[in-house]
Amino acid sequence: MAEHDMSDKEKQYFFxxxxxxxxxxxxxxxxYDWGMKNRLARIxxxxxxxxxxLAFDHGYFQGPTTGLERVDITINPLVPxxxxxxxxxxxxxxxxxxxxxxxxVMRASGGPSILKDLSNEQIAxxxxxALRMNVSAMAVQVFVGGACETQTINNMTxxxxxxxxxxxxxxxxxAVGTELTRDARYxxxxxxxxxxxxxxxxxxYFVPEFETVVASCPVPVVIAGGKKLPELDALRMARNAIDAxxxxxxxxxxxxxxxxxxxxxxxxxxxxxxxxxxEHAFEFYQELKxx
Ligand code: 5RP
Numbered sequence: 001m002a003e004h005d006m007s008d009k010e011k012q013y014f015f016x017x018x019x020x021x022x023x024x025x026x027x028x029x030x031x032y033d034w035g036m037k038n039r040l041a042r043i044x045x046x047x048x049x050x051x052x053x054l055a056f057d058h059g060y061f062q063g064p065t066t067g068l069e070r071v072d073i074t075i076n077p078l079v080p081x082x083x084x085x086x087x088x089x090x091x092x093x094x095x096x097x098x099x100x101x102x103x104x105v106m107r108a109s110g111g112p113s114i115l116k117d118l119s120n121e122q123i124a125x126x127x128x129x130a131l132r133m134n135v136s137a138m139a140v141q142v143f144v145g146g147a148c149e150t151q152t153i154n155n156m157t158x159x160x161x162x163x164x165x166x167x168x169x170x171x172x173x174x175a176v177g178t179e180l181t182r183d184a185r186y187x188x189x190x191x192x193x194x195x196x197x198x199x200x201x202x203x204x205y206f207v208p209e210f211e212t213v214v215a216s217c218p219v220p221v222v223i224a225g226g227k228k229l230p231e232l233d234a235l236r237m238a239r240n241a242i243d244a245x246x247x248x249x250x251x252x253x254x255x256x257x258x259x260x261x262x263x264x265x266x267x268x269x270x271x272x273x274x275x276x277x278x279e280h281a282f283e284f285y286q287e288l289k290x291x
Contacts, residue, residue, distance in 0.1 A: 035167025172199030
């Protein structure tokens with residue numbers, strides 16, 4: 001076949017230029033396989049190293065959550081402004097346009113409703129179905145200190161074993177039971193356990209001294225938004241989390257329950273990707289809201 005290369009141009013081998021071997025941009029993620037890195041790079045923006053995930057998976061245990069009664073109407077307009085969509089397979093298949101360019105982080109554990117012990121979860125999606133939906137990560141809730149602690153850790157580790165066969169990252173979500181204190185000591189314990197057991201990304205709640213949680217976690221940490229706050233407070237929480245080393249937010253109610261959800265997600269992006277102060281991002285939010 002060599003005779004088919006008829007170019008007159010002299011071949012260039014750049015003998016004096018060693019091939020570059022660049023480190024992967026995400027903390028603790030350099031030793032993964034190409035597919036795993038590529039999926040992570042679809043969730044985290046390689047330029048900023050951060051992500052704005054839009055979480056709207058709440059229905060998997062609490063039904064038609066306020067703001068999510070009609071995901072087609074309230075969430076689809078926000079999709080262009082999210083890096084990743086965190087949702088269940090039921091909502092993804094029934095409501096989300098398959099031509100969207102976002103990555104998908106799929107809720108992969110579930111079982112009990114708000115009427116039962118929430119920690120009694122099992123794996124709710126298999127890896128093959130997630131691959132069929134071109135998912136970029138699977139999310140599992142772990143209840144450290146909860147009634148079903150070992151079961152939920154086992155859910156995560158078994159899923160990681162299966163996901164590793166396909167280069168699928170697992171996002172470990174630290175659930176906080178009502179009986180557990182939300183402080184850096186507890187959150188730091190839970191986050192570290194999930195990372196030690198193989199989660200590629202951890203999602204947890206922002207707490208004071210969050211920098212100790214991030215520093216002692218060897219992989220990227222993103223924060224959940226939690227219950228609805230005034231917009232300025234939610235933006236301050238995002239700012240403080242990023243300043244403490246968080247790799248982004250996975251925010252739901254503070255976006256889709258906002259008075260102006262599109263303005264709010266755009267303001268969150270300013271904080272996460274453009275290093276804007278919470279106060280300036282709030283001004284930006286108000287300008288968009290009033291325009
Ligand atoms: C539920 C979840 C949610 O996705 C998560 O809590 C993010 O949503 P919010 O910002 O509304 O807290 O993991 O367990």
